[in-house]
Amino acid sequence: VMGDFIGRDDDKAFDERKAINIDKDNFNDVMEGQGLSVEMSVPNHLSDVKDGEERANLSTTLNFKNMRDFEPDTIAKEVPELKKLLDLRDALTALKGPLGNVPEFRKLIQTLVKDDATRDTLMKELKLDEEE
Structure with missing residues (x-):
């Protein structure tokens, strides 16, 4: 061709x-x-x-x-806003293992990630908001 x-x-x-x-x-x-x-x-x-x-x-x-x-996963990692969300998901997945069976903790986490301001604070605490 x-x-x-x-x-x-x-x-x-x-x-x-x-x-x-x-x-x-x-x-x-x-x-x-x-x-x-x-x-x-x-x-x-x-x-x-x-x-x-x-x-x-x-x-x-x-x-x-x-x-x-x-591939969609690779494209998502190239978009900074999506990469932050993927990093947050990975961090929450890591927490899920030891704490995933505690219903109160799960409800609290669900509440935290729904609110933009609280989610941003959580991302800062987990050091997921830094530019690479």
Whole structure:
């Protein structure tokens, strides 16, 4: 297959570009070498919207170095807001083992994570709010 798949302007004319041989053994290396990424802005469904307000957008850049980077879990880890929630989920899962059978504790945790301010405080206490 031959084509102009770069998806953006390129200073080189099409006929001056070098052909790249791709096979099952070098596919991921070729992908990484191409520096594939996409910048996108999507409606932010992670925050509640008050009546009369418009939903804010969430902007992010996704980088694709191999085929696994297209999997939902990998994409979620590339979006900082989603990564924080995944880290919080992992921390809560770690707590679930020793404390998961205590009904009062479970109710308290459910109450804490429903409230945005309390959830943010909990994330700070668990040191999950720091930028990496």
